[in-house]
Amino acid sequence: MPKVIFHKHGQVFEDEVKPETNLVVRAGIKQFPYPNLRYECGMGKCSKCACKVLAGAEHLPPPNWKEKKQLGERIDQGFRLACQIWLTHDIELCQEEITA
Numbered sequence: 001m002p003k004v005i006f007h008k009h010g011q012v013f014e015d016e017v018k019p020e021t022n023l024v025v026r027a028g029i030k031q032f033p034y035p036n037l038r039y040e041c042g043m044g045k046c047s048k049c050a051c052k053v054l055a056g057a058e059h060l061p062p063p064n065w066k067e068k069k070q071l072g073e074r075i076d077q078g079f080r081l082a083c084q085i086w087l088t089h090d091i092e093l094c095q096e097e098i099t100a
């Protein structure tokens, strides 16, 4: 079971999720990382769900075109769109307030 460590506002939240889990889908049904995960569209269009990957990025597939379009150069800083990734391995993410 993938372990998710989620940093937000200086706090750390941690839980295990099923393989192939999407965190925005989970938050939508009020499961961890609800209520701490910021998101909106769930479709790669708003970038509200952007998170910086602190560990485990090597297990993720390359960013898709929606992530590239929304995140631009933030991709190079390790950002991903949580709504566009399905987790198969442990991951550590940070979501701070953004000025997008």
Ligand code: FES
Pocket: 024, 039, 040, 041, 042, 043, 044, 045, 046, 047, 048, 049, 050, 070, 081, 082, 083, 084
């Ligand atoms: S929730 Fe809108 S881009 Fe992920």
